[in-house]
Amino acid sequence: MHKIKKGALYVFLAAVSVWFVLPILWLLLTPFSKEPSLGLSLTAPTLKNFFELSHAATALAAFKNSAIISVSSVLIVVVLSSLASYALSRSNFPGKQLLITLLLIFSSVVTGVAAMVPVYALCQKLGLIDSYLAVVLVFSAGFLPTAIFILKDFIDRVPRAYEEAALVDGSRGIDLYFHIVFPLMGPGLAVVAVLCFVNIWSNFLVPFVLIRSNAKIPISVAIYQFFNEVGLPRIGLISAYSLLYALPVLLVYLWVSKKYGFGFFGGLKG
Amino acid sequence: MSWIVFEKVGKKFGQKWTIPDLSLSIEKGEFFTLLGPSGCGKTTTLRLIAGLEMADQGKISIAGKDVTRLPPPARRIAMVFQNYALYPHMTVFENISYPLRIRKTAKDEIDKRVKESSSRLRIGHLLERMPSQISGGEQQRVAVCRAMVQEPNAFLFDEPLSNLDARLRLEARRFLRKIQKELGITAIYVTHDQAEAMAMSDRVAVMKEGRLAQVGSPEEIYHRPAELFVAGFVGNFPMNFIEGEALAKGGKMFFKSGDFEIILSDRPGIKSGDKITLAIRPEHIEISENGELKGALEDIEELGSEQIVSISISGKTILVRQTRKFSAAPNSKVSLKIPADSLHIFNQEGKRI
Numbered sequence: 001m002h003k004i005k006k007g008a009l010y011v012f013l014a015a016v017s018v019w020f021v022l023p024i025l026w027l028l029l030t031p032f033s034k035e036p037s038l039g040l041s042l043t044a045p046t047l048k049n050f051f052e053l054s055h056a057a058t059a060l061a062a063f064k065n066s067a068i069i070s071v072s073s074v075l076i077v078v079v080l081s082s083l084a085s086y087a088l089s090r091s092n093f094p095g096k097q098l099l100i101t102l103l104l105i106f107s108s109v110v111t112g113v114a115a116m117v118p119v120y121a122l123c124q125k126l127g128l129i130d131s132y133l134a135v136v137l138v139f140s141a142g143f144l145p146t147a148i149f150i151l152k153d154f155i156d157r158v159p160r161a162y163e164e165a166a167l168v169d170g171s172r173g174i175d176l177y178f179h180i181v182f183p184l185m186g187p188g189l190a191v192v193a194v195l196c197f198v199n200i201w202s203n204f205l206v207p208f209v210l211i212r213s214n215a216k217i218p219i220s221v222a223i224y225q226f227f228n229e230v231g232l233p234r235i236g237l238i239s240a241y242s243l244l245y246a247l248p249v250l251l252v253y254l255w256v257s258k259k260y261g262f263g264f265f266g267g268l269k270g
Numbered sequence: 271m272s273w274i275v276f277e278k279v280g281k282k283f284g285q286k287w288t289i290p291d292l293s294l295s296i297e298k299g300e301f302f303t304l305l306g307p308s309g310c311g312k313t314t315t316l317r318l319i320a321g322l323e324m325a326d327q328g329k330i331s332i333a334g335k336d337v338t339r340l341p342p343p344a345r346r347i348a349m350v351f352q353n354y355a356l357y358p359h360m361t362v363f364e365n366i367s368y369p370l371r372i373r374k375t376a377k378d379e380i381d382k383r384v385k386e387s388s389s390r391l392r393i394g395h396l397l398e399r400m401p402s403q404i405s406g407g408e409q410q411r412v413a414v415c416r417a418m419v420q421e422p423n424a425f426l427f428d429e430p431l432s433n434l435d436a437r438l439r440l441e442a443r444r445f446l447r448k449i450q451k452e453l454g455i456t457a458i459y460v461t462h463d464q465a466e467a468m469a470m471s472d473r474v475a476v477m478k479e480g481r482l483a484q485v486g487s488p489e490e491i492y493h494r495p496a497e498l499f500v501a502g503f504v505g506n507f508p509m510n511f512i513e514g515e516a517l518a519k520g521g522k523m524f525f526k527s528g529d530f531e532i533i534l535s536d537r538p539g540i541k542s543g544d545k546i547t548l549a550i551r552p553e554h555i556e557i558s559e560n561g562e563l564k565g566a567l568e569d570i571e572e573l574g575s576e577q578i579v580s581i582s583i584s585g586k587t588i589l590v591r592q593t594r595k596f597s598a599a600p601n602s603k604v605s606l607k608i609p610a611d612s613l614h615i616f617n618q619e620g621k622r623i
Contacts, residue, residue: 168320168345
């Protein structure tokens, strides 16, 4: 009985892992396949798909566009959220708790589907349709509340003694912030940066709605163009493009995990 | 003019005055200790000097300058924190040099001073390490070094030895005092450890509930405690306290508590019938054959170099601490001699008479 149970468990777990591993295998194998399809097929590896992709001008420009949009949004979010969360963590004012609760509630609204019509209307009024700025602003606004919320919690746990030591040592104002507070926030900022980068990099809806011209679309939208004349998807191109699309995200994860080990809280020794 | 002066300083947190009214002066070059149980306001006092707390009333001056409203960076003091607060993202060298770098000291001057101080504290070989890569004792030295390089108006120490193990603590105690005396910089030291306070200080301020119970040299505090609280707090072994009353008999003043009776040397301010408390340090009582107090032996605790003998006198247990070897069977008769000048007498308010 016991053995049967155990055997059943193994079968179940094997099925689950196949379920998860298959798409990843597809992503790794199909771009190098001679006859790419939605199934898994092993052929002699070829770079044909990548070669074909290198002729798609829009697809290549999309990398640059994605980079511009993601990096500038992440920079804005990191700088502003670190300042705001530090202030929220270290100061007390009436209504602070309410403000934090509101932040949390609104955190996912701006980039959500429900807000797309008003966001579009707003951008149109501001004359920002079909500009990077529109996308960057929407993303920054959308991710700031979550970022502030995460970072505030992080800074709450950083002992004040470091800042007090720096004050006594003669540091103040912006020096104190950049020499001591900002570096101490490092691991928290890394978490926030990765979270935002991955989400913005993969977001389809916002740039799809706000950007009109092909020259400015990011990868998530560009990938939508790989169909032949009769509307059939060109699997080879899509898979090769998807692999390239996934790489930056993987690299960012690896880099952060190497630098900070995703150990969240450092704290004082002793 | 004293170096650091508190004039009627008050500090409140919320509605509660942690420090109601504190006046204090500390001399230049002095090793001054704030001693007291937790919550007595000693750390708040230190933070008031540092500027990490702002006084709600009164005036604080350092080196003849009114600093009451000045923020910490303008006060030019150096502080060693209980947990050292070494910046975790900076190397030991960067930590030590930070106060100099932030004050725009010339680079060769920084190198020179860091080199000098770090070799003096025997941490010269650690300069390239991160704080997390060195031991607690070394971290403590780095924190002291960061204070030393600054040539500050004063050193502030907030229980800097409490995170070290017992043996390191004894060593650090001597070395801190030595460094302070060599540099001649005023030091204000906060601790709840009376032995530490006694061993290191030129003067000790014993604090209780935000006020000064007594300020004086370690000898004064030990030999002439001004309050019952100070008597109980200072000393390695708890004092013997006996509550009773004064009694005039045959032209002499006696202390009486049940059958316990002892003659008091002439002290003005005691009237027959006054309720008083007698305090005697265990190390000042002698077991002697011709002693005037008779009791029965309860127990002997051997502590190696010394022993604690507990003796029952008319139902009260008196502790005697002595280095002389003494042994006797339990319940055997013992007589004690108490020198009249080691009797401390306190009135009902706990003040010394």
